[in-house]
Amino acid sequence: MAGFEFLLQQLVTGIANGMLITLIAIGYTLVYGIIEMINFAHGDVFMLGAFSALTFLQLVGAQAVRRVRNVDQAPSPETYLWLVLAMILAMVFCAALNVMIERFAYRRLRRGGRMAPLISAIGVSFMLQNVGLYWKGASPVNFPRFIPQIDLVKEIGIDSFVRFTTKDLFVIVVTVPLVIALTVFIQRTKLGKAMRATAQDRDAAQLMGIDINRTIALTFLLGGALAGAAGLVSGLYNNTANFQMGFSYGLNSFTAAVLGGIGNLNGAMLGGVFIGVLAALSDGYIDPRWTPVVIFGTLNLVLILRPTGILGQESAERA
Amino acid sequence: MVTTAAATRRSFIGVASAVAGTVAGGLPAIAQAASAAQGVQVIKFVSSFPMTGSSYGQTSTVVNAIRMALEEADRKAGDFVIEYEALDDATAAAGKWTADKEAENANKALNDPDVMVYLGTFNSGAAKVSIPILNPSNLVMISPANTYPGLTKPGKGEANEPDIYYPNGVRNYSRVVPADDLQGAVGANWAKKLGAKTAYVIDDTELYGKGIADVFVSSAAKLGMTVAGRDGIDGKASDYRAVATKVRAAKPDVVYYGGITQNNAGKLLKDLRSAGVDAPFIGPDGIFEDAFLKDAGDDAEGVYCTFGGVPVSAYTGDAKVFAEKYAKLHGGNPEAYAIYGYEMTKVALAAIAKVNVKDRAAIRDAIFATKDFKGILGTWSFDANGDTTLTTMSVNEIKRTAEGKLEFELIEVVSAG
Incomplete structure (x- = not known):
């Protein structure tokens, strides 16, 4: 195995993970861009997105991938229909949830200084985590494989250490169009x-006739929908879900948003992929136990050198 | 450094609860007076197991088995009525045992004058917290499941183990399950039997997990195997793909995992399999539970598991009678450690009946004096370290039954002594 191929494999892992982080990071950055508030409950909305999709797939009895002699068999065609429906459901569910959170937990506090909505967000985060705990229990739940895992590099006839599977492709195929x-x-x-x-x-926007409440609600709706999509993608990619996944993914995504320049959409994408790749490289070349140190050390370094994040300067055009 | 921090926290909690104990001291005294007036003396057992999170599946069957043993004795030992309380040393946030909760439980037991026996812990790391808290007060501990050797055996763990856990110099901790110096070797032997020349070793960095992985490594070296790589994982990480890539690059013949289900063993296995690592996966008793089957899903098939005893499906004689009775009472099978919960309760009851006094030191000495005990695990004794003389070990494989369910199936029984 050449060292180069090992590096390439870690990059594939990092990019796929980074895409997922990006989807969640956008939710943080959108909300921060518009009301300058860090929505700590966002990661937990993502978690509930995964749970709702899983519950739906179990309810309709979607058929999971069967593995025969270490080769994944393609599931029945209607599975893909169920997956599309699950995606829509998770997006609608999380969008509605996020809008409701804004309506009931943040809107009244909007003029109440910076701390009040922040504390409210932490409270909502706890509530959602407990909903998750009640819903699926305290232990990780198995998210069955619905996407067959076929190594595309091998399929096109190249014998390499690097594997790029249909699952990696799936993450990219879903996230990139959503971001675009x-x-x-x-x-x-x-x-x-x-x-x-x-x-x-x-x-000024209000004076120009823009309905501020509706616009802010729309921002939460979009962020929620992306979190819902991320929830399903994470479930299908990681094949596991637990009520605390919102915290770990949320922390990475929030870091990605800050790293890229919070409030900046392009920054969230850059930060997401950056964190994903950094984590994979640290896992591969240093030690998985050091990965949080590497990530947050880098965050500190970036914030010391560029307090606005990598792309923070563009925040006049932030969205 | 970690130990120092833990010790500081422990002593802080110790002081705090000692103060609380003094303030609330009136209450237990009244309760005692009330029972004395009725002419009945109460002795209390408490257990401390992780009962939140996926451990619950296993520990709830242990608690049920303890209750069964108490019911069979009519909740009596000697002239005493036995009360029992099951404490939880896990939190939902951690999804497994935590040092804080274990210290809280130990202090609660310590400060209750009726508590004469501490049934626990389930995780070796938790025992490391509670043994030093309970040792000065002579409160005896019996664990149904701790397997880390350094808790009892000199020379099998760190240089200062096990004496560091026993500040008053007298042992108060015993266990009814064989320790990992035997189990890790059984794992390595099995790897050898599978024809492995190289092994990749991953642990969950806990006292138990790292401990058994270390034993595996040293046993594997003695058997002529080489360790192709060694990693510690963070049980809270969202995925282990990068580690899986490292494992694949190392091309090991087997992968050994030292750790518990609750540190994300299922996800680790999934990521290994999905990265294309098809080498056999061997784990210790920490994943020998239904929760692991649930977490790992289909990938669990073919996983090997070592265990200090035999699985429920292979019970014979008294053990089989126990399992049948359990199933009738609770409508489901006991998990692997339930029988040890039953056995340790019987040992405690027998010791109390023998000395027939309500005195922590006397009961401790009586339990340590357990000799040729005829229990459902066979006839066994506690040695001077508080370890069982039983050495039965098994290797099990997760297989798919005819109905398509995944189950642990006994492959081999070894006497590791």
Whole structure:
């Protein structure tokens, strides 16, 4: 095994994980961009997204992948239909949940200084975690394999240490279009313009006739929908879910958002992939036990050298 | 450094609860007076196991077995009525035992004058916390499940073990299950039997997990195997793909995991399998429970597990009668450690009946004097270290039954003595 191939494999792992982190990080950064508040409950919305998708898939009895002689058999075609429906359901569920959280836990506190909504967010996070605990119990739950894992590198006839499987591909195929769609929405549509305007100057935007409450609710809706999608993707990619996954993923995603420049959409994407790759390299070359040290050490370093994050300067155009 | 921090916290909690004990001292005294007035003396047993999170599946069957043993004795030993309380040393946030909760339970037992026997702990790391708390007060501990050798055996753990756990110099901790100096060797022997020349060793960095992985490594070296790599994992990490890639690069013949289910063993196995590592996976008793089957899903098939005893499906004689009675009472099979919970309760009851006094030191000495005890595990004694003289070990494999369910199946019984 060449050292280069080992590096390449860790990069594949890092990028796929980074994509997932990006999806969640966008939720943090969108909300911060518009109301300058860190939505600590966001990671837990992601967790409930995974739970709702799993519950749905179990309810309809979607057929999991069978493994025969170490080769995954493709599931029946209707499984893919169920997966699409599960994705829609998780997105709608988390979007609605996030909008409700904003409506009941944050809106009234919007003019109450910075600390009040922050504390409220931590409270909501605890509540959602306990909902998760009650829903699926305290131990990790098995998320069955619905995506067959086929090594594409081998399929095209290259014998290499590097594996790039259908599962890795799946993460990228789902996340990249979602991120692009969101960017287009924010840059090209009228509602997106309203969001950007609200982010820049809430009072001025209101004077221009923008419904601030609706625009902020829309931001939470978009962030929630992406978190829901991330929940399902994580379940299908990691094949496990637990009520605390929102915390660990949330922490990484929040770090990614800050690293890239919080409030900056491109920053969240850059930060997400950066954290994913950094974690994979640290796991591979240093020691998994040191990975949190490497991640947060890097965060400290970046914040000392560039307090606004890597792409933070663009925050005038933040969305 | 870690030990120092833990010790500081422990002594802080100790002081805090000692103060609390003094303040609330009136209450137990009244309760005692009330029972004395009725002419009955109460002796209390407490157990401390992780009963939140996936350990519950296993520990709840241990608690049921303790209750069964007490019921069979009509809740009496000598002239005393036995009360029992099951404490939980786990938190939902941790998903497993925590040092703080274990210290809290130990102090609670310590400060209750009726408590004469501490049934626990389940995890070796937790025993490391509670033994030194309970030792000065002579409160005897019996563990159904701790297997870390350094808790009792000199020269099998760190240089200062086990004496560091017994500040008053007299042993108060015993266990009814054989320790990992035997079990780790059985794991290594099994790897050898599978034809392995190289092994990749992963542990969960806990006292128990790292301890048994160390034994595996030294036993494997003696058998002529080489260790292709060694890693410690964080039980809270979201995935282990990068580690799995390292394992794949090392091309080991077997992968050995030292640790417990609750440190994400299922996810580790999934990531190994999905990274294309098809080498046999061998684990210790820490994953010998239904919770592991649940976490690992289909990938659990073919996993080997060592255990200091035999699995429920292989029980014979009295043990079989116990399992049948258990199933009738509780509507499900006991898990692997339930029988040890039953056995240790019987030992405690017998010791109390023998001395027939309500005195912690006397009961401790009586339990340590247990000799040729005819229990459902066979006839055995405690040695001077408080270890069982039993050495029965088994290797089990997770197999799919005809109905498609995954189950532990006995492959080999070894006497490791």
